[in-house]
Amino acid sequence: MLSERTHRALSMAAPVVLGLVYGYWAAANRRSGGEITGWNLLFGFVTALAFMLLYVGVRALAPLLRREVHAVLWAAFVGGTFGFLYSQTGATILRSCLMGLGIGAAAFAVMFYRYYTHEDAGGLRYR
Template identity: 65%
Template sequence: MAHAAPTPTGYNAAGLPDVFSLRTHKIMHWALPIGLGLVYGYWVAAINRDGGPVTGWNVLLGFASTAAFALAWIAVRAVAPLMMRELHAVLWAAFSGCAFGFLYSQTGESIVRSVMMSLVITASVFAVMFYRYYTHEDAEGHRVS
């Protein structure tokens, strides 16, 4: 007697197990930029404080940096997939370079050093992201599973 082979449930299109539910993915869609924004804002405020006392302006700088980082992350995440792979990589590289450059500028180093360091980060992120998008898309720019 022949039976149909059981099909695995809980797997995505790539054949990998989908460990998290749809609800978890939706929560993390918003929790990740906000959580990383909080870490970034605290980091900016801590570097700017330079071991001195915590002031109201320092706290305001931290929360403003948190909001700017999280909103920029959400905007880049929404817009970048609509672009072709080169612009997709450029957008994430620019976001990373700007975030790092602002963070590095809080150390008190010269603006030239801050710009040079952020350009290195931007170029590195562009190379990695372009390679990733180039190897995960077909010639028309559609994602390959």
């Protein structure tokens, strides 16, 4: 098993790494294979920062909620972030919303099953 110090380091590094990957992905989708510009870099970094803040917020808030709301919060985060990435490809807003809802529904099913089988109704986790 990993030490507590390693877990703490990973919990700090995960939002940064995931945010940078997400920001790069969004910027790459937006430029559609064209040249990299200063505005594209700025868009990528702002998107990465927004993703990092949302991720940290969801990760801090979600464990305090009941398992149903816990799953809904993660599903909304996953669906929203996917829908935003999809919208950067030039797809219509309706299609982006529908794709985000579909991915969010799948994430809800997975997360609800996980929390339903690993927590009691009061939110206490089983080991």
